[in-house]
Amino acid sequence: MNIKGIKNDFPIFREHPGLVYLDSAATSQKPKAVIDAVANHYRTRNANIHRGIYKISEEATAAYDAARDAVAKFINAPSSRNIIFVRNATEGINLVAHAFARSRLKKGDVILATLMEHHANIVPWHMLAKDRGIKVAFTNVTLEGYLDEEDFKKKLTSNVKLAACTHASNVLGTINPVKRLVAYANKKGIPVLVDGAQAAPHLPVDVHDMGCDFYVLSGHKMLAPSGIGALYMSDEMIDALPPFMGGGDMIEAVTTEGFTYQPAPLKFEAGTPAIEAAIGFGEAIVYLQKIGMKAIRKHEIELTKYALHQMRKIRGVTVYGPKKAEDRTGAIAFSVDGIHPHDLASLFDAENICVRAGNHCTMPLHENVLGVNATTRMSFYIYNDMQDIDKAIRVLNNIIRTLK
Amino acid sequence: MSKEDLETFRRIWELSKDSPYMAKMEKPDLAFTGNNAVCGDWIEIAFRMKGKKIVEARFLHKGCALSAVGASVFSEFAEGKTLEAVRKLTPQKQLELFGAPVSPARSKCVMLPLEIIKKNPSQTRSLKGEGEVKLRSYKINPSQTRS
Structure with missing residues (x-):
């Protein structure tokens, strides 16, 4: 998949250079077509x-x-x-x-x-x-x-x-x-x-x-x-x-x-x-x-695998959901010890990274399974690349380092 | 994010964990409780009264740093004032007390104490002589969005 080419198809990334959009599970961006x-x-x-x-x-x-x-x-x-x-x-x-x-x-x-x-x-x-x-x-x-x-x-x-x-x-x-x-x-x-x-x-x-x-x-x-x-x-x-x-x-x-x-x-x-x-x-x-759903799935497994691996290395971060990228989509909810999801989302926003925080319209899941009332979520789509994940991980590490 | 932004947040975050007003008040004269249905944040604000004046304000909190610090500056403001005066606190003044820039999406966190004190006066209960009274919580904003 030619991700660079794909990103160029989405005018929002031209309007906002450097925007890292990790909230596609909420809504996706729209291509020019x-x-x-x-x-x-x-x-x-x-x-x-x-x-x-x-x-x-x-x-x-x-x-x-x-x-x-x-x-x-x-x-x-x-x-x-x-x-x-x-x-x-x-x-x-x-x-x-x-x-x-x-x-x-x-x-x-x-x-x-x-x-x-x-x-x-x-x-x-x-x-x-x-x-x-x-x-x-x-x-x-x-x-x-x-x-x-x-x-x-x-x-x-x-x-x-x-x-x-x-x-x-x-x-x-x-x-x-x-x-x-x-x-x-x-x-x-x-x-x-x-x-x-x-x-x-x-x-x-x-x-x-x-x-x-x-x-x-x-x-x-x-x-x-x-x-x-x-x-x-x-x-x-x-x-x-x-x-x-x-x-x-x-x-x-x-x-x-x-x-x-x-x-x-x-x-x-x-x-x-x-x-x-x-x-x-x-x-x-x-x-x-035109891209092909199989190619899209493959791309998202690669991104998810990489993100899960990077996130698990950070102390104080809890990642929810299956460990195997093949068993899941690129929606990754997580918690950081001592930092509320809304505060975390604001700190990401200050770095031009869009993530979502809250219960994601799944209160019964949060209450009965996760045991927390809110989480932070990154979610990927076709226009995301490894650099987006690297930036998010760098910012996450920086936040945790500063607040410890 | 600039270093200053992160540093500002660090100060908010530290106060949220260590506010001198964050404590349980035994047998308060007035208590208000409520949550923000959008994010699940919950606070309780308790007042000790002398005549019409609030002589002591304390809060309990579960949620983000912004709502904790919102409750902290609100409690500080309330001490020495009448309930009537506290209810007249404007959102602008609350933001001023908060002392750091807040995005529109997060302002509801900082405003949580105002919402509880102002919009739900029916929840105001004199606890004198009643011992432990459990106050019903209420929803400020029941809107849910599909995410």
Whole structure:
């Protein structure tokens, strides 16, 4: 991978020379190609999609549909009709929570989540629990930062109606064996929702091979604009589940008595979507595919391996998550004895290094597994290089030396 | 980061570990507690009163150096003043007491004592004669962002 060339594709690094951006797990930077695709849409074919009987509307519709095709191919969905555009992974999970719950859940049913979920894959289930009298259970995480598979199997009881699991943890970096987890659950007839927000930007994803019923991803974490994400639904679910939101675009006909709705995926897309963002999403996928997801994964393993090695040499630093770089993404949460994560992040910022501090929307993980209420996190992406890590380690060493 | 920046932080950090106001007050007359839901920082500020005046202020703290020093300078300011006067402390004045530049993202750490004292007067409880009373904590800013 030509990292130097890649960095040049991202205007933010020209605007801020020397910027070390280590917060891609929160959001990624955007390449010029994506920024241009969004601007180009507004400049050349801005119109609402689907119903316009004129050329630029037809062109906008074609570009929007092409983006859906790109997402489908990117995660190896059987067809673009299995891809629903949403605002982000969070909205995708909420859509499933509403559509699935309304048609399938009753009092006493259980949703099985895991302790390493982002709040986005916990709170919608808690909300259901409150409204519909269902329960939320959690699979444990081992001290090494792996999902406890035996505990997962044990908790797949007959009351469990859906299992919800992240593909990769945004704190531990752990890549979960989702194909195996789906197989365990499906054997008992339990569908699985996989949160791919932290995986799809970093490794090859194949939902067909995985066998999951739901897979969600956020565009903004994978070079696309914010406000666009995707929800994959299996053929069985996408036809069986009722619509979530009602409005324009999702309907077939409306009378004073009621309405009929479009086939999938349009039945789940009420109202004018983020057209330009979807087009940007398509362009981001083209960009990622040009580099190749295998090459991206290889690059991130190298960075992660190097960073883990360097960090473990520093006294007073605790690194969370699996020790093996091959088992994780480049999201590395850590603690430094005696220095609060927010203070540490401010000190990094003073050196033009962006890291994140806090609970990273994983309060249950911090409280039940890590035993601290906040951590500092570095996370890498395609534009990061060894020099970025060297600088971060140098700064970290300097901070610790000064404060001891 | 310049040497001065790191040196300034080192002074803040040292005070956060060694503030003369950081101590548990036995049977305070007034106590306020609260946390910042965004980062989980928690402080408790306790006052000993003589008439309307605060004669002693102490705090307990769990969190970053900025919120500890924010509570420390706040406690120092409170001693000798009325509760009413303390509640009138402005954010600008609190930053002045703090004495070092603070970025917008971190100012909420320094402002935590003000938030607790001002926004939650219902939590003010006279503890006199009640022995140990556990005060309910509250959230200042419940907003959570996906990260």
